[in-house]
Structures are given as C-alpha cells and as structure tokens.
Amino acid sequence: MSSPPAAPGPIRPRRRFLADTTPLRQVPAFRRLWIGQSLAAVGTQLTVVTVGLQVYALTSSTFAVGLVGVFALVPLVALGLYGGALVDSHDRRRVALLASLALWVLAVAVAAQAWLHVDSVGLLYGLVALQSAAFAINNPARSAIVPGIVPREQLPAANALSGMTNAIALTVGPLLAGFLVGAWGFQAAYTVDAVTFVAALAGVWRLPAMPPEGGGATHRPGLRSVLEGVAFLGTRPNIRMTFLVDLCAMVLAMPRVLYPAIAATVLGGGARTVGVLGAGFALGSVLAGLFSGPLGAVRRQGAVVVGCVAVYGAAVAAFGAVLVWGPAGADWRLTACVLLLAVSGAADAVSAIFRGTILQVATPDALRGRLQGVFIVVVAGGPRLGDLVLGSTAEAVGDGLAALAGGLACVAAVLALARWQRRFTRYDARDPQP
Numbered sequence: 471m472s473s474p475p476a477a478p479g480p481i482r483p484r485r486r487f488l489a490d491t492t493p494l495r496q497v498p499a500f501r502r503l504w505i506g507q508s509l510a511a512v513g514t515q516l517t518v519v520t521v522g523l524q525v526y527a528l529t530s531s532t533f534a535v536g537l538v539g540v541f542a543l544v545p546l547v548a549l550g551l552y553g554g555a556l557v558d559s560h561d562r563r564r565v566a567l568l569a570s571l572a573l574w575v576l577a578v579a580v581a582a583q584a585w586l587h588v589d590s591v592g593l594l595y596g597l598v599a600l601q602s603a604a605f606a607i608n609n610p611a612r613s614a615i616v617p618g619i620v621p622r623e624q625l626p627a628a629n630a631l632s633g634m635t636n637a638i639a640l641t642v643g644p645l646l647a648g649f650l651v652g653a654w655g656f657q658a659a660y661t662v663d664a665v666t667f668v669a670a671l672a673g674v675w676r677l678p679a680m681p682p683e684g685g686g687a688t689h690r691p692g693l694r695s696v697l698e699g700v701a702f703l704g705t706r707p708n709i710r711m712t713f714l715v716d717l718c719a720m721v722l723a724m725p726r727v728l729y730p731a732i733a734a735t736v737l738g739g740g741a742r743t744v745g746v747l748g749a750g751f752a753l754g755s756v757l758a759g760l761f762s763g764p765l766g767a768v769r770r771q772g773a774v775v776v777g778c779v780a781v782y783g784a785a786v787a788a789f790g791a792v793l794v795w796g797p798a799g800a801d802w803r804l805t806a807c808v809l810l811l812a813v814s815g816a817a818d819a820v821s822a823i824f825r826g827t828i829l830q831v832a833t834p835d836a837l838r839g840r841l842q843g844v845f846i847v848v849v850a851g852g853p854r855l856g857d858l859v860l861g862s863t864a865e866a867v868g869d870g871l872a873a874l875a876g877g878l879a880c881v882a883a884v885l886a887l888a889r890w891q892r893r894f895t896r897y898d899a900r901d902p903q904p
Contacts, residue, residue, distance in 0.1 A: 474568060489634060490627035499619045499677055500628060502850050503612070506673020508560045513666030514663075515643025516650070516676030517580060517601075519748060520659040521594060523651055524584070526730040528591050532869070536727050536861025537564040539854035541595040546854065548845050549611065551691075553607035562611045562680040569608030570674055574667045576601045581660035595855020610843045613744055615680050617830045628742060629826045633757025633819050640815075648745025702833075702841070709833070709841070711894040712825040713848045715884050720852030723786040723880035725811075727749075727857040728869045736793055736869065737804050749809035754815030764821065771824040772897030778821035779884045785814035787877025793870030818888035822849075828897065 494501045496532055523533050529535075580597050583590070620628045650659040698769055726748065733743035768774055789810040792803055826845075834839045858878075863872040 472543030477829040485692040489630055489760055491631070493620050493628040493631060497620055500616065502633065502676050503673045504631060506669045508611070508638070510667045510670035511639035512643050512646070513577070513635055513663035515593065515639045516647045516659045517577065517645070517663045519644045519647035519744065520651055520656055521598060522730055523647070523744065524593060524656050524751065528589060529602070532727065532861050533865050534591065535730060536857045538595065538598055538728070539857030541599045542602040543854040545599050546606045547604040548838060549603050550610070551843045554610045554840040556607060557611045557614050557843070558840055562615050563674060563677045566608055566615065567609035567671070567674045568808045569604050569611060570671050572604040573601060573608060574664065574671060576604060576740045577664040577667050581657065581664050582658050583781060589821065598705070606846060609846045615677065618680055622831065625830050626827050627821060629823045630759050631760040633822050637752050637755030637759055637815065637819055641749045641756055644745040644748030651741045661892065684904065687858055707891060707896050708897050709829055711772070711887065711891050712828050714887055715775055716848055716885040717852050718880050718887065719779050719782050721856045721859055722883060723783050723876040724853045724856035725786055725789060725860060725873045727861045728864055728873060731864065732869050743804065746804065746808060747811060750811035751815040752882035755813035755819035758819035765823060766819065769898050770895040771828060775785065775821050775824050775864040775883055776888045776895055780822070780881050781817040782814045783877045783884065785810045785817065785877070786880065787874050790870045790877060792842030794874060827881040
C-alpha cells in the first residue's frame with residue numbers, strides 16, 4: 471500500500487516583479503484617465519523637445535534655450551499655488567476639463583506659428599508661458615482626482631503606472647521629435663502634439679463629477695486659501711522633505727538644457743542625437759516602472775527617496791565627466807552618455823513613486839488640491855529653473871563641466887538634507903507620519 475501524499479507546504483505568493491496593473495483593471499475611471507493622459511503625454515514631450523530645438527535653431531544659444539524655462543517657470547509658480555486652491559473649491563473634473571481645453575488651443579497655436587514661419591523667439595516664449603499657466607491648473611486637478619477614484623492601497627501601483635506613462639512619453643517623444651524635425655521640420659512635431667492632446671480631453675470628459683469634500687464651500691480660491699495649504703506643509707516635515715530632495719535633483723542636476731549644444735559640438739548628429747539623449751533618460755524610467763512590482767512592499771520609503779536622488783546626481787556627474795574626459799569617439803561617448811542617463815532616469819522614477827505616495831497618504835482631501843499645487847510647482851518648476859541654472863553655468867564653464875558640477879552639488883545637497891532631517895530616512899510606510 472502506498473503511503474499517503476505528503477501534506478502540501480505553505481503556499482507562498484509569487485513575488486510580483488512587473489508593474490501592478492490592478493488600478494487599470496479594477497477602476498474604470500482611472501483607466502480612462504490614464505489612457506488619455508498617456509497618449510497626450512507623447513505629444514507634450516514632442517513640443518518640449520521641439521521648442522528647444524527651434525529656439526536653438528533661431529539663436530544658436532544654450533542660454534536662449536534656458537530662457538524657455540524662465541518663461542515657463544514664472545506663470546507656473548504664480549498660478550500653481552492658486553490653481554491648487556481653485557481645485558479645492560470647485561468640481562475637479564470641470565477644472566481639469568477647462569484647463570485641458572486651454573492647453574489644446576495653445577498646442578494648435580504653437581503649430582500655427584511653425585506652419586506660418588513666424589520665426590519669432592518672443593512668440594515662442596509667450597506661448598510657452600501661456601501653456602505653463604494652463605498646466606499649473608490642469609495638473610493639480612488631475613492629481614487630486616486620482617486619490618478620489620483609486621483605493622488607498624492601490625496608490626503606489628497607480629503612481630507607478632502614471633510614472634511609467636510619463637517615462638514612455640519621455641522615451642518616445644524625444645525620439646519622435648528628432649525624427650519629425652529632421653525629416654519634415656518643426657511643423658510636423660507640433661501638429662502631432664495638437665492631435666494627440668484630444669485624447670486627454672476625452673479621458674477627462676468621461677470622468678464622474680469630482681467635487682472636493684464639503685463641496686468646496688469652506689475653501690475659496692485666494693491668498694488666504696493658498697496660505698492655509700502652505701501652513702499645512704510647514705507642519706509636515708516628511709512631506710516637506712519630498713519637495714526639498716526633488717529640488718536638489720531638478721534645480722542642480724537636470725541636464726536636458728545641454729542636449730542641443732552637446733549634440734552640435736561634442737557628439738554630433740543634431741536633432742536625432744538630442745532625441746536619443748532624451749530617450750536614454752526616459753528608458754531608465756520606463757524600466758523602473760515596468761519592474762516596479764516589488765516597490766509596493768518597501769517600508770523605508772524616505773530612505774529610498776534619499777538614496778535614489780543621490781544615485782541620480784552621481785549618474786549626472788558621471789555623464790558630465792564622460793563629456794569632459796571621455797576617450798575620443800562620438801559613438802563611444804554617446805553610448806556611455808545614454809547608459810548614464812538611463813541610470814539617472816531609473817533613480818528619478820523610483821523616487822517619484824514614493825514621493826507621490828507619501829504626499830497622497832498624508833494629505834486630507836480638503837487640502838489635496840493645494841498641496842498638489844505646491845507639488846506641481848516643485849516638480850514642473852524645478853526643471854525649468856534647472857534649465858536656467860545649467861544653461862547659465864554651461865555658458866561660463868562648458869556643457870560637460872556644468873553637468874559634472876551640477877551632479878556633485880545634487881549629491882552633496884541631498885545628503886546634507888538627510889542628515890538635517892533624519893526622521894525622513896526613518897519614514898515607515900506601515901506607520902506613515904507626515
């Protein structure tokens with residue numbers, strides 16, 4: 471008689487390595503918003519890269535390309551905080567829909583100036599400023615919508631999916647921009663942006679009404695409302711640190727403003743090389759999002775954020791070192807630069823997932839729009855200010871040294887912040903303390 475089969479051992483859940491798609495499968499509203507934003511993001515990146523290329527073509531100046539960041543930053547800061555207060559006072563779907571409509575009209579205007587061969591840097595600066603103003607209202611509205619439609623336990627997965635969307639856009643957008651500009655000119659790239667942004671309108675249109683808690687009756691947009699949000703941030707050191715460490719990376723070590731000059735003077739290849747460099751950074755972000763499954767089990771999220779920002783700065787510094795001291799040969803240098811930018815992109819993506827999750831978990835719904843307003847000022851405004859910082863530094867010391875110095879400054883700054891705010895490195899996702 472044969473012996474009975476051995477009792478089965480404990481069932482161990484298979485470790486998830488690929489991105490968790492649960493929010494897409496279980497939350498139809500999030501799925502529609504995500505699809506629309508995914509398609510529109512590609513077109514947006516087309517315009518970001520193409521504007522830099524067009525300004526450089528008109529001026530042959532990295533500083534002039536950096537000034538694009540200034541004209542985007544001012545309205546972003548001015549309206550980002552107010553836009554967050556607006557989001558806390560009105561139906562968030564309606565706010566996002568109107569702001570998206572404004573962005574689409576401006577995308578059409580940018581395409582029109584290229585088709586009409588206006589060739590005015592001043593007009594480009596003005597259109598970028600208006601786009602930034604609309605973005606400052608649109609993004610806090612969209613960001614405040616997500617925690618209202620996605621269960622709390624699924625927020626890290628939703629943030630990873632959104633981050634992967636942006637990373638894919640950063641990969642495809644620059645490559646497509648380089649190809650379209652090189653083959654058919656600036657007009658083609660801008661037109662694709664105007665067409666794809668229709669998807670963003672459709673994604674918001676199908677959302678349900680999303681009024682803030684209390685209907686916004688106790689929160690009127692204005693200076694007082696903005697100050698309430700800033701005061702709340704002042705009492706939440708862990709949330710405040712998510713902003714500060716991101717500023718270290720974006721202001722001190724965002725190398726994208728250097729790409730046109732590097733492609734023209736060091737690596738060769740023109741617009742196509744600019745696209746490859748931008749895609750290298752985004753490729754790292756895509757890979758980080760694709761294999762983000764295990765991130766849901768991370769408890770020491772603050773420590774991971776600090777480590778990721780330090781890795782980001784070190785990779786940018788190494789990128790600059792390759793440009794300054796790397797062996798001769800444009801092909802070798804381009805390969806090394808792309809790999810280092812991929813490392814920096816992956817580190818930035820993981821940092822963004824946890825920074826966004828910490829902010830969403832700790833912020834009450836009634837203040838979510840205003841905190842998202844601060845968040846967008848930092849996340850979108852930081853790189854714009856970084857364009858000016860590195861653009862000005864490059865004019866003085868050269869593109870490679872500017873990247874090297876910026877990366878090292880980023881590492882030093884984030885380690886200093888971690889030492890000053892040690893509580894952040896002990897942040898525990900299972901016992902979140904803002």
